[in-house]
Amino acid sequence: MKTTPFTDLHIALGAKMHEFAGYNMPVEYSGITVEHLAVCRGAGVFDVSHMGEFRVAGPAALDFLQRVTSNDASALAVGKAQYSCFPNERGGIVDDIVVYRCGDDEYLIVVNAANIDKDWDWCMAHNAAGARLENASDRTGQLAVQGPAARGIMQRLTPVDLAAIPYYAFATGAFAGCRDVIISNTGYTGAGGFELYFRPEDGRRIWEALFEAGRPEGILPAGLGARDTLRLEMGYCLYGNDIDDTTSPLEAGLGWITKFTDGKDFVCRAGLERQKREGVARRLCAFELTERGIPRRGYTIADRDGRAVGTVTSGTMSPLMKKGIGLGYVPTEYAAAGTALNILIRDKPVAAQVVKLPFRPRP
Secondary structure, eight states: OBOOTTHHHHHHTTOEEEEETTEEEEEESSOHHHHHHHHHHSOEEEEOTTSEEEEEESTTHHHHHHHHOSSOGGGOOTTBEEEEEEEOTTSOEEEEEEEEEEETTEEEEEEOGGGHHHHHHHHHHTOTTOOEEEEOGGGOEEEEEESTTHHHHHHTTOSSOGGGOOTTBEEEEEETTEEEEEEESOOSSSSOEEEEEEOGGGHHHHHHHHHHHTGGGTOEEEOHHHHHHHHHHHTOOOBTTTBOTTOOTTTTTOGGGOOOOTTOOOTTHHHHHHHHHHOOSEEEEEEEESSSOOOOTTOEEEOTTSOEEEEEEEEEEOTTTOSEEEEEEEEGGGOSTTOEEEEEETTEEEEEEEEOSOSSOOO
């Protein structure tokens, strides 16, 4: 299995390790619920160095991005980031991504770990514009410092004014004595905080500085288990579960990152425009159980008469709300908030109700 700059530290801390996207990654340290609540109420640190990073540069960089991404990259100012996706020729999603504009003709694309090779091949195959592409994944480390106490802890380690970085914006500067660190007001938890991008050789220094600075707040290392429960409480999609090559962004509730701007001829634009015009037959909905139970991926979603209408794509017991929550695709007529459903758990119908996202309010 591949490792990150922090693998030895995770093992030394007694983390429960597991293979994820080919990497030996920590699932939990002190427990998923403990780590989840620490992020909601204080601060936690996630090793996300397994994520992929592609650099795009040159005069054709914007043309390339406008062709391969669904969002309007021309709207990005330097220092801003944008959630987007790579649509395929059938209107499905190759991957969901974040695009950073680092300079006039310089961009960074952050992709999911399991899709690095697939995404790189996709980008190379669709680079008719002739942009300069570089796969910098192996030369980039990443930590997500998340939670309401994250900014105060991190401010002790950098001269960059973190309060001046709005949501989905970033700055580059010194951090924990390391130069050229990207400090991004983004994350996958909905609890506030920042993501750091740095040279892998600076990783241990940054890790140790964060835990020393955050000692008064009780900062904790957090694993992939808590990252998953936190993102689900916010209703954030997980690639491979809630979105994939067969799901369109409009079906997944991601119409807001699908921009039909004049002059933006992106992959499958015509097909997605048709979906927007005619409507979609199914939608990703959020539901919570109104009886005891834990929904899991693959469970059947049924209507109150017992007819199967969909499948759970993500589900868990919410550590914060102490109730079963989940996401799943259902026919559009079943996706409205308040719709009564059943989730079949061990073939037993458990009552559920469609709700609006997020499950947990953003701080």
